[in-house]
Amino acid sequence: MARPDMGSRQRGDRDDPEFADKLVYINRVSKVVKGGRRFSFSALVIVGDRRGRVGFGTGKAREVPEAIRKATEQAKRKLIRVPLREGRTLHHDIEGRFGAGRVVMRSAPAGTGIIAGGPMRAVFEMAGMKDVVAKSIGTSNPHNMVQATFDGFERCVSPRSIAAKRGKKVSEIFGREEPAEQTG
Secondary structure, eight states: EEEEEEEEEEEESSSSOOOOEEEEEEEEEEEETTEEEEEEEEEEEEEEOOSSSEEEEEEESSSSSHHHHHHHHHHHOOOOOOOBBBTOOOOEEEEEETTTTEEEEOOOOOOEEOOOHHHHHHHHHHHHHOOOEEEEEEEHHHHHHHHHHHHHHHHHOOOHHHHHHTTOOHHHHHHHOOOOOOOO
């Protein structure tokens, strides 16, 4: 019996006030044993500092709070940095894939807000994005959608990192320099 998107419950973590976490999905799973069924719960949690660092984790336990705690700890260990333009959106359009899930994420002008469904919205909120447009194509499985979103984030690069790799300045990458004098 799956319970998708439990209202994306948000909790303040007492151990680490720097991070906020969001419960995205809880599922009751059962194991058939000699005496009947043993029930346990799996949880999917997103953790972020709302300034570009975000991670996800899954946890499984006999009780819901324990599953959430395990997922939160795993998410804190798997944090990644997402480069944000002006601290509010992506630098460029990205596509992420995982399993049968495909996610398309596009940067958006200021004031657009987060236009994304379900689990992707929680990821963007925890990363601190304020303006982004995203579409999930394929599966609606929360685990696959979240992992496809993170796959896209890993492909996201900032102009500063591209300039550093090429040994140039950011202004040279964007071509904002004066045009060369024409001879003729």
